[in-house]
Amino acid sequence: MKLIYQQMIAFFVVITTLLLILGISFFHLTTTMIYENTWVQLEGYAYSLKTQSMTIETNPNGKQTFTLDIGKLQTSELLLRNQQVHFTIYTTRKRVMYPDQGYQSIISNRDWKKLEKGEILRRKSDLGWRGADKQNVQNQQRMTDILAPCFDENGQLIAVISVGAKVSSLQESFTKIQRNLGYVLLFSALLGALISYFLAHYITKRISKLRNAARAVASGDFDVNLVDHKRDELDDLAKDFNQMTSSLKQSNEEIKRQEQKRRQFMADAAHEMRTPLTTINGLLEGLAYDAIPEESKEKSIELMRNETRRLIRLVNENLDYEKIRSGQIELKKTTFDAMQAIHNVAAQLKKKAQGAGDGIEVVGPTKLNVFADYDRFVQIIFNITQNAIQFTENGVIRISAERGYNSSILRVADNGIGMNEEQLKNIWERYYKADISRKNTKYGESGLGLSIVQQLMEQHNGKVEVTSKPGEGSTFTLIFPDEK
Ligand SMILES: Nc1ncnc2c1ncn2[C@@H]1O[C@H](COP(=O)(O)OP(=O)(O)OP(=O)(O)O)[C@@H](O)[C@H]1O
Ligand SMILES: [Mg+2]
Known part of the structure; x- marks a missing residue:
């Protein structure tokens, strides 16, 4: 797979993972807040119901009883029903005191014990019943509610008020948030893809420059020089590359110089030897064809001896030089x-x-x-x-x-x-x-x-x-x- 795609995928995965985490946390936070707000509101209703419609009286024999102001309760129920809020008043776990036909949530034994201890319970979702007909599944309803205990002066639990709102009404808000979040995520993912493309393109472009430079060097162009912005590892690489090219250039020039020297040496050596050899050859031919007068013969032989000595010296010095150079002489x-x-x-x-x-x-x-x-x-x-x-x-x-x-x-x-x-x-x-x-x-x-x-x-x-x-x-x- 091409580097640009690898990079794109990597960036895209990082961006979308980040977005998903953010989205999920945001959704979680908002739902919790919605529930919290609903519960606080429901608790407020429970408190006003308690203070407005409930009265606790002490009998002359010291026993405490409580009475409900049904009229006020009905008005409250009517008001709350419009807001999709239902309430129920229990005297025991299973005995509903008000209303006869309203929504009845199910209170577990454990919850009741907590209520007896004075805890206010907040429940996210509770499957209760509307009306007395518990055989009809259509009467079942999912509610989120709070259970608030009411105590007499002796600290005895005398009633529990349950105030609940339909989960379906909250669900609407959740769906809205989910939908909006979905749009944002989709848009961000598209933006993320675009950003990843540009980031990947930027990096691969720099790598391509290095690659082109390497190709140029491979084809013998040692004058390439990459710009080093001193920003990151790629710039370090460019710097190293430049160093490598300059030392390659130097070595290349040195090789050329050495080659030139070698050629020059061969040419010079041949030239140096040719002159005395030509002289000797000329003189020998003169002697062979008797072209040299008798009186010059001795001089010619002397000349030949000199040239031969010169040749010997040349060869010896060359050998000497090579021996010294290669460390052969001690x-x-x-x-x-x-x-x-x-x-x-x-x-x-x-x-x-x-x-x-x-x-x-x-x-x-x-x-x-x-x-x-x-x-x-x-x-x-x-x-x-x-x-x-x-x-x-x-x-x-x-x-x-x-x-x-x-x-x-x-x-x-x-x-x-x-x-x-x-x-x-x-x-x-x-x-x-x-x-x-x-x-x-x-x-x-x-x-x-x-x-x-x-x-x-x-x-x-x-x-x-x-x-x-x-x-x-x-x-x-x-x-x-x-x-x-
Ligand atoms: N003292 C000097 N003054 C001026 N030029 C010099 C002097 N010494 C050397 N050179 C120059 O350097 C060259 C190389 O010297 P080198 O001794 O290697 O060679 P050479 O004297 O020409 O031959 P060889 O020493 O092999 O007989 C000489 O040819 C000469 O041009
Ligand atoms: Mg000399």
Whole structure:
């Protein structure tokens, strides 16, 4: 069954149950009130009958008798009969004193005992007889009545006045109320159905919006955004949905980015390898067809060796990167003097720096402990310093070291070509070379150096940061945490 119908039925059931309960209680209350009013009225009649038509006299011998003023009684009876009210005066449970032919209600033994105790009895419905002919069922009549006891001065029950009204006359009022109530209930039920429809429609409409949004997301549209009015659980759901969509969007973009990176990597790797392979192939063909003059042969072989070395380096670095990334290499971390290692690297690169017209400075304490894998530490410093030399002409490369908070901090600063924001974002990517014009330079750089540095720093639980300005130079900061 559709949700809207389920909701409608639920609302409708609640509304009508409520209405029914209210209707029944209202009906009950009004009938009780009608009975109460009738009884109070009947009791009033009984009281006036008693005071107006009954007199109690004491005989000289002390005995008390009571007499009825028949004339007054008849007038009263006539008056009351017009109002559909009947009265009877009993002297004992079964003996009627007045009237001879009037309505006679039946008083049970229990009731009589209560009357003797002075209780006024109110009876909702009593089946009595009109007249003396008790064989004729048509003479039977349903009455609601009160029974009021009359006592002499000694507290002896001398008479009971019963005043009753026909139940059928009350019944008319009940039917009227019932009918009116029926109309009200019918009208309210219709209104209830209408209200339930609108309520159900309102809720299902909101759910439909969510459903449409979910469908849109399923078909790849991650830009859907549901309005969150912060009112109820459906709004909470909308908020969660929005969060889900935004994280799906992020993951989707990340997947696309990764895919793009993978493609780029494949293309770059192929490109990087194709150049040396083409060179080698060209030279080999030249040699095979004897197209290379004798004096150039040695140079050609040297070129081929260089290109082959470059290929080997490329493959090795790629393998190295993958190994570091997947945690396949195990670092042998020890605490050693970083200054000595830095001086070594500076000495090794001194010639290269001079080639570019650069000077290398090492600044720092005489000894500075660092917790790292010695070989990998040298590889990191070497890579970064080599980059600094590569991208700086006639400048100064300064390697400094100092103690940080529970760490050793190293900086390699140059005043070379520097990098812009866009380049800074990408330098950690494999094969990324910011300066296209410097691709395939004499150093044969492949754009793998910094990605390896970054992976190695991660394995050391350390951090590598860079600040740079085009034309002013770059500073790489390396933070190696101490042993815990
Ligand atoms: N000190 C620097 N100054 C200016 N640009 C730099 C500096 N260091 C790195 N870069 C930029 O970042 C790019 C990536 O550097 P990375 O070391 O990863 O590769 P590479 O030096 O080009 O090649 P490889 O190190 O694999 O031989 C460089 O091509 C260069 O454009
Ligand atoms: Mg490099």
